[in-house]
Amino acid sequence: MINVTKSQPAPACLEAEKAKNNGTYLCGDVFERIHADFHGKCYICEHSKPTKINVEHFKPHYQGKNLDRKFDWNNLFYACAHCNGIKSSDETEYLNCTYSEHKITDWIHFDIKPFPKELVKISALKDDELVKNTVFLLNQVYNYQYAESKFTPTKEAANNLRKILITEIKSFVRLLEKYFEDLTDESDKIVLKRKILKHVKNPKSPFLAFKLRIIQDNYEYRKEFLS
């Protein structure tokens, strides 16, 4: 999860749809704009190629009973079906990644070791209820540890997501290793630096929160790629 900016103003069709009996919030260019605003990534897990995509209501609308929420542009988020299925549909409050004041990657520590079978470690860097709820959600999304021994479709989906995450982080870490090898010459370093920056400066980069944390946690990396 990273911070994103929701484009404004809201698509005009939402108000018109809200006034209808069976209006849809997927009117006009709503989906196109949500896809662009969230950089084509699930806002929860940051997977960029989910096969099932949902337009999720950040705050639940209770099967349309809450019309304001159902048609509120600022309540429409881009999520994969796996994450949408795990996020609770009650009034549990989470950090809102579209609020710039909710400093997602400063308040949450994202960690995965690039080895097979490793679990993801998400932890809170701030003592706050919203942070705790979001950390809990993220840990479930990546690890799904409700039932230690029970093998379920959700657990398998989390396993698959983790494999994709590990593959991505591995190739990112390989670039860093190569960059800092003594034998890497200057011209190769220029190419490698460009590739590394393509990962960390591009909001479309999958699992960016994990990559940013790898850079932030190391003084040499920080100096080289974030200054």
Ligand SMILES: [Zn+2]
């Ligand atoms: Zn997801």
